[in-house]
Amino acid sequence: MSEYWPAWAREWLDVIVPVAQVLLIVAVAWLLQQLARRLIRRLGRHNLPAEALTVVRRASGFLIYAAAVLLVLERLGVSAGVLWGAFTGFAAVAAVAFFAVWSVLSNIFCTILIFTTRPFRLYERIELLENGEKPGLKGRVTDINLIYTTLQEENGSDASNATTLQIPNSLFFQRVVRRWTGSAMRPLEESTSTNDG
Incomplete structure (x- = not known):
């Protein structure tokens, strides 16, 4: 033609x-x-x-x-063969890299699950139980970021003695979480100042 x-x-x-x-x-x-x-x-x-x-x-x-x-x-x-070779090579490197940063990726994924399923919320009192009746990590949630959740332990009435715990987010899906729903949904500083005054 x-x-x-x-x-x-x-x-x-x-x-x-x-x-x-x-x-x-x-x-x-x-x-x-x-x-x-x-x-x-x-x-x-x-x-x-x-x-x-x-x-x-x-x-x-x-x-x-x-x-x-x-x-x-x-x-x-x-050619499709060249594209397939490049793809499989990239996939192999990505698999090795994924395995190397599995812990970080697991925590990031668990953060997304925490925000979507809401097993607890910011400023709530929670306890992460070890197994069964053993006392676990307990405190008020003060921060949730991509890698860990920060709990502030309440040691008596003195807020200056409070310690903070940084718990990897993946642990919340491996252990039982006890949640006190009646706890005030406000920052710890506000709740302690209202209790003092």
Whole structure:
């Protein structure tokens, strides 16, 4: 078919066809993403949690655009074998790195679970039980960050003798947590100043 084209157009045909294919792939990916957003918006009308819809929207966008990037790279001459080799090499390095920082990642994931499942809240009194009836770590939650939760132990009526405990967040999902729901939901300084006055 290229013999029907003028000579000057035949020279550019090797450039024009891949560029047109890439533009077509990008356009189809964009249309698929718009269609997915509309479907997800319709699903949102059926009382589904906003968090679940956000996850579905992001996952669909990632899958659509990842497939588009792979197709574009294939059209530009990058072989699937090279991509697979690069991916498996990266996955092996990522697995080793993941194993090396497992403790940190576990605590970060547990922080997300603490904020979503709310086994306790800031300024509540809790106790992390060892096993059964043994007394555990007890105090008022003063801070929750990505790695650990800070408890302030209450040693009698003197707040100046209080000590702080920093407990890794993953421990809250390995042990039983006792929670006093009647404890005041305000900072410790406020509660001690109202008790003194």
